[in-house]
Every structure is written in C-alpha cells, then in structure tokens.
Amino acid sequence: MAGSTAWLEGLAGAPVPSRRLEDWRFTDLTALAAIHPKLAMAPDPLAGVTLPAGVSRLSSEAVEALLGRALHANHSEQHWLVQLNQGIQPAVVGLGVSGAAQPLELICDAGEAEGLVPWRILLVLEEGASLELLQVQRSSGANATTVITEVLLGAGSELRLGSLGLGDRQACLLTHLAVEQAPGSTLALTSASAGWALSRFEPRVVQSHGAAHTQMRSLQWVDDQQCADTHSAIRFDGPGGTLDQLHKAVADGAARSVFNGAISVPRAAQQTEASQLSRSLLLSDRARIDTKPQLEIVADDVRCAHGATVSRLQQDELFYLQSRGIAAAQASRLLLRGFCDEVLRGLPAAAATWRPLERLLGADTQLSPDPEQPAAPLGKV
Amino acid sequence: MIRPDAPILLEIQGLHASVDEQPILNGVNLTIRAGEIHAVMGRNGSGKSTLSKVLAGHPAYTVTAGSVRYQDVNLLELEPEQRARIGLFLGFQYPVEIPGVSNLEFLRVATNARRQERGDDELDTFAFEDLVRERLNVVQMDPAFLERSVNQGFSGGEKKRNEILQMALLEPLVAILDETDSGLDIDALRIVASGVNQLAGPHTATLLITHYQRLLDLITPDFVHVMAAGRILRSGGKELALELERTGYDWVDAELARQPVEVP
Numbered sequence: 001m002a003g004s005t006a007w008l009e010g011l012a013g014a015p016v017p018s019r020r021l022e023d024w025r026f027t028d029l030t031a032l033a034a035i036h037p038k039l040a041m042a043p044d045p046l047a048g049v050t051l052p053a054g055v056s057r058l059s060s061e062a063v064e065a066l067l068g069r070a071l072h073a074n075h076s077e078q079h080w081l082v083q084l085n086q087g088i089q090p091a092v093v094g095l096g097v098s099g100a101a102q103p104l105e106l107i108c109d110a111g112e113a114e115g116l117v118p119w120r121i122l123l124v125l126e127e128g129a130s131l132e133l134l135q136v137q138r139s140s141g142a143n144a145t146t147v148i149t150e151v152l153l154g155a156g157s158e159l160r161l162g163s164l165g166l167g168d169r170q171a172c173l174l175t176h177l178a179v180e181q182a183p184g185s186t187l188a189l190t191s192a193s194a195g196w197a198l199s200r201f202e203p204r205v206v207q208s209h210g211a212a213h214t215q216m217r218s219l220q221w222v223d224d225q226q227c228a229d230t231h232s233a234i235r236f237d238g239p240g241g242t243l244d245q246l247h248k249a250v251a252d253g254a255a256r257s258v259f260n261g262a263i264s265v266p267r268a269a270q271q272t273e274a275s276q277l278s279r280s281l282l283l284s285d286r287a288r289i290d291t292k293p294q295l296e297i298v299a300d301d302v303r304c305a306h307g308a309t310v311s312r313l314q315q316d317e318l319f320y321l322q323s324r325g326i327a328a329a330q331a332s333r334l335l336l337r338g339f340c341d342e343v344l345r346g347l348p349a350a351a352a353t354w355r356p357l358e359r360l361l362g363a364d365t366q367l368s369p370d371p372e373q374p375a376a377p378l379g380k381v
Numbered sequence: 382m383i384r385p386d387a388p389i390l391l392e393i394q395g396l397h398a399s400v401d402e403q404p405i406l407n408g409v410n411l412t413i414r415a416g417e418i419h420a421v422m423g424r425n426g427s428g429k430s431t432l433s434k435v436l437a438g439h440p441a442y443t444v445t446a447g448s449v450r451y452q453d454v455n456l457l458e459l460e461p462e463q464r465a466r467i468g469l470f471l472g473f474q475y476p477v478e479i480p481g482v483s484n485l486e487f488l489r490v491a492t493n494a495r496r497q498e499r500g501d502d503e504l505d506t507f508a509f510e511d512l513v514r515e516r517l518n519v520v521q522m523d524p525a526f527l528e529r530s531v532n533q534g535f536s537g538g539e540k541k542r543n544e545i546l547q548m549a550l551l552e553p554l555v556a557i558l559d560e561t562d563s564g565l566d567i568d569a570l571r572i573v574a575s576g577v578n579q580l581a582g583p584h585t586a587t588l589l590i591t592h593y594q595r596l597l598d599l600i601t602p603d604f605v606h607v608m609a610a611g612r613i614l615r616s617g618g619k620e621l622a623l624e625l626e627r628t629g630y631d632w633v634d635a636e637l638a639r640q641p642v643e644v645p
Contacts, residue, residue, distance in 0.1 A: 315440065320477035320531075321487070323437050324547060325465035325494035334490070338481025338530070 005029070007037040008116075012084040026258045026290045027229045031197035032172045035144045038115035042090060045106040045119065054101030055131065058094030058124060067092060067122055070150040070178040074204040074233070081176045081202055085148045090118035097125045097157075103132040105350045110171065112141035121149040125157035125185075134162040134348040139171035139196070146174045153185035153212070160188045162347040164354055167196030169224065177203040183211035183238070190346035193228060194221035194360050201230045210238025210269055216245040219343035221360050222255035222287070229258035236269035239299075243274035248343050250336065250360075251280065251287035262294040263304065270301045278308040281339060336361055382416040382583060383603045389414050389450075390555050390586045391436075396447035397611075398435045405431040407611035408447070413555065413586045420589045420597055420622060423608035424630050429590045430474060432608070433559040437471035438464050451555070465491075466498035470553030474560040474590075476540040479531035484543070487531045488513060492550045516549040520576045538569035545576040556580070557588045562596040574599035594626040609633045614640065 005016040016032075017024040051057070058066070068077075076082050093106070110117040117139075125131060137145055153159055165173050173196045179187055193199050205214050220228035234243050249257035257280060265272050280289040293306040313335050321331035337357060344356050391413040398406040405428050413419055423429050435442045436449065438461035449456040456464060479487070492512070493503040504512060517524060520542040532540050541561055548556055558577065562570055577600055581587050589600060597605075597619065605621040606613045607630075614636055615621065 314477075316477050317479050319439055319461060320473065320479065321491075322461040323465055323471050323473075324487070324491035324551070325462050325498070326487075326490055327462050327494075328460070330490070331462075334482050334487070335479065338479060341481045 004037065005033050008032070008084060011087040011116075012080060013087055014080060014083045017080050023231060023260070026256065027198075027200060028227050028256070029198065031170070031227075032144055034170075035116060035142065035172060036114040039088060040110070040113035040115040040117045040143060042117045042119050043109060043111075044091075045093060045108050049106075051095075052102030052104055054099045054129070055095055055097050055104055058096045058122065062096065062124070063092050063094040063122060066124060066152060067094075067150065070152055070180040071148070073180040073206045073208060074178040074235070076176060076178050076204055079176060079202065081146065081174045081200065082148060084174070085118055085120060085146045085176065088116070088118040088146070090120045092120045092122055094122040095124070097123070097129040097131045099129055101129065101131045103134070103348055103350060105134045105136065107136045107138065108145065108147060109136075110139040110141070110143045110145045113143045114141065116144045116146060119145070119147045121147065123149065123159075124152045125154055125159055127154040128156045129154065130158040132160040132348045134164065134350045136354065137163070137165045137167075137173055137175065139168045139173070141168055142170035144172035144174065147176070149175070149177045151177070151179040151187075153179065153181045153187060155182040156184040157182070158186040160348060161190070162351055163189070163191035164347065164351055164356060165191070165193030165196065165199060165201075166354065166356075166359060167194065167199065169195065169197055169226070171196055173199040173201075175199075175201050177201075179203075179205040181205060181207045181212040181214065183207075183209045186213040186215075188215045188346065189217070190343060191218040192220070192344055192347065192356055196228065197226055199228045201228075202232070203230070204233045206235045206237060207241040208237050210236050210241040210272065212241050214241070214243045216243070216247075217343045217346045218246070219248045219250075219340055220257055221250045221340070222252070222257050224253040224255060226253075226255045227258070228256075231260045231262075233262040233264070234274070235264040235266075236272045236274075237266065238268055239270045239272070241269060241272050243272075243276070245274075245276040246343065247276075247278045247291075248339065249280040249289060249291070250283060250339065251289050252283040254284070254286040256288045257290070259291040260294060261292070261306075263296070263306075265295075265297040265299050265302055265304060267298045270299045272299060272302040272304065274302070274304045276306040280310045281336070282310060282312055333361055384414065384416055387414040387416050387583075388452075390452060392450045394448050396432075396435070396449060397445045398431060398442050399445055400431070400442050404445070405442070405611050406435065409612050411606065411613060413588065415586060416583045417603045418581060418587045418589065418600060419604045419606065420591060420602035421606045421608055421613075422591060422622060422625060424633070427608040428611040429608050430559050431611075433471055433557045433588075433590055436557055437461055437469065462494070465551070466494055468495075468552075468554035470548050470551055470556045472541075472544040472548060472556065472558040472561050474563060476532045476544055478533045478535075480533050482531050484529055484531050485510075485513065485527040488527070488547065488550055491547065495551045513550065516546060519549045519579055520545045521572050522546055537564035538566065541565060541569065541573050542576075545573055545580075549576065549580055553585065555586050555588065557590070559590045560592065561589070562591055562593060570595065571599060594622050597622045607633070610637055
C-alpha cells in the first residue's frame with residue numbers, strides 16, 4: 001500500500017482487515033491507505049435543518065441508554081468499520097420519531113476535507129411512528145467518510161430510508177448500518193452509491209422477534225479503478241418475518257464490485273419468507289464482479305429464494321430498440337437507465353434534487369431535452 | 382393491390398445468409414412494389430424468420446451473397462436503426478421485454494427518430510401523448526400499457542398489439558410482420574389483422590410471415606410465396622395459400638430435389 005494504515009489501526013484498536021479474511025478478500029484498501037492520516041471535523045448534518053413535526057433530538061440520557069443497542073443486536077461490535085468509528089467517538093446525532101413525521105434529509109458532506117471524517121447517527125422510531133429519511137454521503141476530495149447509523153424500529157413503525165453516496169474519485173466511504181426491528185415494523189431501505197475510489201457498505205438488520213418486514217434495494221456503480229463492496233446481513237430471531245432484497249451492480253473500466261448477502265434463519269424463525277436477488281452488469285472486459293449469497297437456514301417451515309446473475313447488456317434488447325430507430329449508444333443508455341431505475345425509484349422523493357440517474361449515466365442520458373444544466377458524470381470531472 | 386407500374390420498394394436478389402457459419406438463406410429473390418401485400422409461408426426452419434431478421438439487420442446473421450435494395454439505397458450497408466428510420470419495420474415474432482424502460486418513453490423516442498429522418502419536428506411529451514392515444518385505437522389497446530415497462534408482463538396478444546401500435550406510430554413504408562398471428566386467440570387476431578389492414582395503403586407494402594391461412598383470411602395477400610431450404614420455392618396468388626391448406630408441404634421435398642440449392 002502507498003500510505004500507512006498504522007494510524008487507522010491505532011484508532012480502531014484492531015488491525016486493518018487483511019485480504020486473507022473471507023469478508024475482505026476482494027476488497028482492496030489501497031485507496032484508504034492513501035488518505036492523509038488525520039481526523040477532520042465532521043460538519044453537523046443538522047446545522048441549518050429545521051426538524052419536521054414528529055422528529056426531535058434525543059436527550060443525552062436517551063442517547064446514552066440506546067446507543068450501541070442496534071449494533072449489539074446485530075453482533076456488529078467486532079466489525080472493523082464499527083471499531084474504527086467507535087474508536088473516534090464522533091458526536092452522536094440522535095433523533096427520535098413519534099407519529100407520522102414529515103420527510104427529513106440528512107447530509108453528511110465531507111467536502112474537500114483531508115483525512116478521516118466521522119459521523120454517528122442514532123434514529124429511534126417509537127411504536128407506530130413513520131418517517132421517510134434520505135441520508136446523503138458526499139465527498140469532493142481526498143478523504144474517507146466513516147458513518148455508523150443505528151436504527152431502532154418500534155412495533156408497527158415504518159421507516160423508508162434512502163442512502164445516497166455520491167463520492168469523489170479519491171474518496172472512501174465506510175458505512176455501517178445496524179437496524180433492530182420490532183414485530184410489525186417495516187423497513188424499506190434503498191441505497192445507491194457511485195463515484196468513490198472505495199466504498200464499503202455494511203447494512204445489517206435483525207428482526208428481534210420476527211414478524212417484521214424488510215425490503216432492501218441497492219445499486220452500486222463502479223468505473224475506472226474503483227471498488228464497491230456491499231456486505232449485507234439479515235437475521236430473523238422470531239417467526240413470520242419477510243425479506244425482499246435486490247442488489248444491483250454496474251461495473252465498467254477496471255473496477256470491482258463485491259456483494260455478499262447473508263441471511264440467517266435460525267430455528268425460531270419459522271414461516272419466514274425471504275428472497276434475495278443479485279443482478280450485475282459488466283460493461284467492460286476488465287471489470288470484475290464477485291457476488292455471493294450466504295444463506296443459513298435452520299428452520300424447516302420457511303420460503304427462502306435467492307438468485308444471482310452477471311451479464312452484459314442483452315443483445316436482443318439492444319437489437320429490439322435499434323430496430324425501432326434508436327441508435328446503439330442511446331439504446332445502451334436506455335437499458336442502463338432501466339436497470340438502475342428499478343432501484344433508484346425507491347429513493348425518497350428528496351433524492352430527485354441530487355439527480356442520481358444523471359450522475360450515474362452521464363449528462364447525455366437524458367432522452368428528453370431538459371432545460372436544467374445536466375449534472376456532470378461522477379469520477380470523470 | 383397489384384399495380385405493375387408501382388414503384389419498387391424492396392428488391393431482394395440472390396440473398397444468402399448464415400448464422401454461426403451455418404447457411405440459412407440460399408438465394409432468396411423477391412420484389413415488392415408499393416401497395417402490395419406479400420405472404421411468405423413455409424415449414425419451420427425454412428428460413429422465413431431469418432429472412433425478416435436479415436432484412437432488419439440483426440447482428441447475429443451474416444449476409445454472404447446477394448443484394449437488397451430498399452427504394453434507391455443498399456439496405457445491407459445500413460445499421461438496424463437507420464433501416465428503421467427510413468421506413469423498414471419488423472414486427473417481432475417474440476417481442477422483447479425490457480424491464481425498467483417505460484413503454485411510453487420508448488415509443489416516443491422511436492417515433493421521434495423516425496420523424497427526424499422524415500424532416501418532421503420532434504414531438505414533445507404532450508404532443509406525443511395526443512398522437513399515441515389516437516393510434517391506440519388502431520389496436521384497441523388499453524392506455525394503461527403505456528405506463529408499463531416495454532412488453533414486460535404483457536400477454537402474447539398484448540405484445541403483438543404493442544408491435545402494431547409501434548407500426549402505427551412509425552408509419553413504415555415496408556412492414557415485415559414475423560408470425561404476428563402466433564399465440565393469438567381469435568379476437569386478438571382480428572384486432573391485429575384489422576390494425577394491419579388500416580395501416581396498409583397504396584404507398585406502402587407489407588410482408589407477412591405466417592404458418593397459417595387463418596391470418597390470410599383476414600389480410601388478403603396479393604402474392605403468396607413458399608419458402609423451403611432458405612429460398613422461395615414457389616410463388617402465386619392468394620389461392621396458393623388455400624392450396625397449401627389442403628395439400629400441406631409434402632410436395633416441397635420432391636420439388637427441392639428437382640431444384641438443387643445454388644452455391645454462390
């Protein structure tokens with residue numbers, strides 16, 4: 001590695017994961033080692049934000065009582081991303097939600113800062129509460145963002161959570177999301193990331209007594225030498241839970257995309273219905289895609305399905321579009337757009353202002369003329 | 382409508398084509414004039430569908446000999462999208478499902494590509510919606526299908542209606558319909574055939590590829606051609622289709638033995 005990672009090991013109190021570890025074997029941390037070894041100030045994502053009705057800051061007592069609970073429930077404590085973030089002890093942004101709250105957007109923008117930028121977020125939805133939250137991670141410089149987001153979903157609560165990571169070609173994004181769902185709660189998580197030299201996303205969900213609903217949609221787009229790695233883990237600790245998971249990846253250039261999707265259905269989790277689908281598109285001969293479902297099913301009365309596809313753009317789809325007068329390049333963009341849109345349309349409405357599709361596909365993606373200035377493609381600026 | 386002095390729209394001469402180095406077309410000759418409706422019939426594997434795909438420019442097929450003139454251009458030199466823009470239309474036997482691409486947007490982009498080629502203004506979202514709603518009537522299609530992804534979750538009949546809707550929007554000069562009747566129940570067949578009849582006119586031509594007389598009961602062909610072993614073995618009027626319905630294709634093998642395949 002170009003730089004040293006000793007300072008990171010010092011912060012985490014644990015060695016940087018080696019590629020000899022199964023969970024890290026495809027993930028090249030060179031970009032992380034190149035980050036300037038210092039801690040940078042993380043801007044307060046609530047600065048200038050008026051909290052909508054139904055959302056309030058948690059008291060310090062509540063934060064103290066509840067922080068770490070979702071991590072513990074998900075067996076996350078020994079994960080390196082968690083150790084690193086906890087070693088830094090960033091200020092906690094703690095939010096409580098009661099009733100049907102209005103949508104909220106939290107922006108964690110590392111900007112052009114040099115070094116490591118840490119955030120820690122705790123979100124607690126009371127029984128029956130509902131919220132639509134868009135969490136945006138941004139960077140426009142040579143820095144590494146570390147974020148832990150802990151979510152506690154009370155019985156019958158509903159969270160629609162969007163996670164949008166818009167990176168920089170020198171930047172790293174290390175995110176760990178731990179959710180504990182009470183029975184009757186619903187989590188609809190949609191995540192999309194692009195533009196990072198390295199991104200590692202670890203969404204972990206436990207249905208603590210089963211009988212909850214979890215939907216996960218994610219899209220990662222990599223180009224050039226980038227690496228994006230999603231390691232998800234969902235566990236059902238009671239009967240009657242559902243999971244509907246779709247992970248998509250697009251890999252171009254000499255980039256690498258990694259997906260590992262763990263689902264754990266222990267004996268207590270009878271009548272679980274879980275499905276996981278991983279769909280990846282290879283746009284170049286030099287790109288790599290590694291995708292792995294990891295199902296541990298002990299209960300016998302369950303329905304669990306999984307599937308994985310890695311393909312190029314479908315020739316028959318391209319020809320169909322061309323046979324209607326649509327040029328090959330435009331036909332490719334249409335197909336890519338369709339591929340991505342299946343995930344992106346699940347993002348909260350507030351995501352539209354970030355124009356994720358245009359950032360992913362480049363300015364000429366627009367099929368229809370758009371009066372606004374097109375966004376620059378990520379990683380190519 | 383046969384008019385011997387009508388302009389030639391499509392002229393296929395000695396067309397040979399192969400897929401994976403396997404010859405499929407072995408010298409197809411066919412001339413189509415404005416106003417004409419042609420039907421190509423033949424057994425499975427006779428090369429009917431290959432002919433339609435080669436004309437549309439499918440990349441899996443290699444033309445090894447022969448020529449195809451479309452009006453005054455060499456069709457084989459053009460990319461598939463250019464062929465479509467100048468007015469060649471292929472109705473697919475198996476229309477492709479394209480998840481995530483809205484049917485409405487697809488139809489608009491395709492229509493505008495054709496309009497641009499003809500020197501017409503591109504239609505904006507609103508103007509296009511007016512046009513598409515009017516053309517939906519041609520195939521009695523539910524507007525709800527515009528909001529779905531292209532062909533995704535459509536039944537066989539809905540997919541074929543969507544093909545004819547595309548034809549109605551693109552206003553081709555030469556429409557090649559590859560087994561448009563396959564998989565249709567009798568009501569859907571009537572609707573699709575009526576759509577084709579509405580769109581046929583004195584300045585356009587239609588090439589129907591079909592197995593069955595039942596489509597030709599609804600769309601009357603001016604010419605019927607029987608394909609076998611990659612070429613047209615016999616041509617005649619609409620009575621030839623009726624004869625095939627009675628006699629089947631058994632005579633084809635004897636006829637093939639008398640007319641060996643020419644090597645280009």
